[in-house]
Amino acid sequence: MVVPNMASRLLMSSLRHLQKIPKAGMSSGHSKIGGREVVGYGFNGQPNYVDRIDFPLPAIRFKENTPDIQALREKEKGDWRKLSLEEKKALYRASFCQTFAEMKAPTGEWKSVVGLSLIFISLSVWVYMGMKLFVYRPLPDSFTDEAKEAQLRRMIDLRVNPIDGLTSKWDYEQGKWK
Template identity: 50%
Template sequence: MQSSKYLFTRLIGRLSARLTVNRQTHRDQVMERIGKREIVGFGWNGSPGYHDRLDYPMPPIRFREPDPEICALREKETGDWRKLSIDEKKQLYRYSFRKTFAEMKAPTSDWKFSVGACLIACAIGIWISQSYAHGVYPDYPETFEEKRRSAQLKRLIALEANPITGLASKWDYERDRWK
């Protein structure tokens, strides 16, 4: 009796120790993933990850982590914007965003890869079908030769095959020619 009680308390102690070892909150996991970047909004799906999107141009976090130069610019940003130079404004923009709208809308050369892959796939398909035609499939039977086909046509006309709507209906038997 005493040993079973001891085993039970020992088992409960181990289980509770396992359950309380390392609990991370969702915020801890998020901060681990994004580093020191500032969360500035909800984002397009609620998860703090940076995405350049034309349909939702407000990412939930800033693009870069803050450094001393950016911190000084951010302090200067709180004042009059006319005192900021163009380069400083661009640097502040690049701190928050990776691309401008013009860069996001600019055409890329991704279509060339797709067209090239399709052409390669077509070439491989044609090569396989031609190798089957020359190496796997047998030659055409003798009945496909022109001399035999004309003999078969003459025989069908002589037998008056399908005289209502078929071949014999289009042959004039009195004059021996096509109607």
């Protein structure tokens, strides 16, 4: 009974010790990476900046703090109605690189994908035609229509598989298909 108690005390003390260790760049609300503020957790817990539609809050601000931006941040703490539209846009662009509309805007990448796909398809058709012309032998004579008809006539004459096969559908008395 003494051992589990001692183990649980050791576990609890190590967990308390881990809680006191700050994560890199996440110890306080005003930590910085370079000149950029860490403002959140991020999509993977790392202090990095990524524009994502599914996780719209990056861990750090997009731009470094300059004296102009710092003055706007101080002004931002007051009444927002006193900020002009240009100042609001400058504050937004200091925190984020793109708006949602810019992230969702079509890039035209589909054109290059379709173009490359068509190039590869045309190359494969040219390779096939080259193989057919220069590598493959011509089809044997047994593939002609006359040879196929002669083979069918011979199967009927020999009564090949007369119960439920091909020649079972041939009327031998009238000489035509049933």
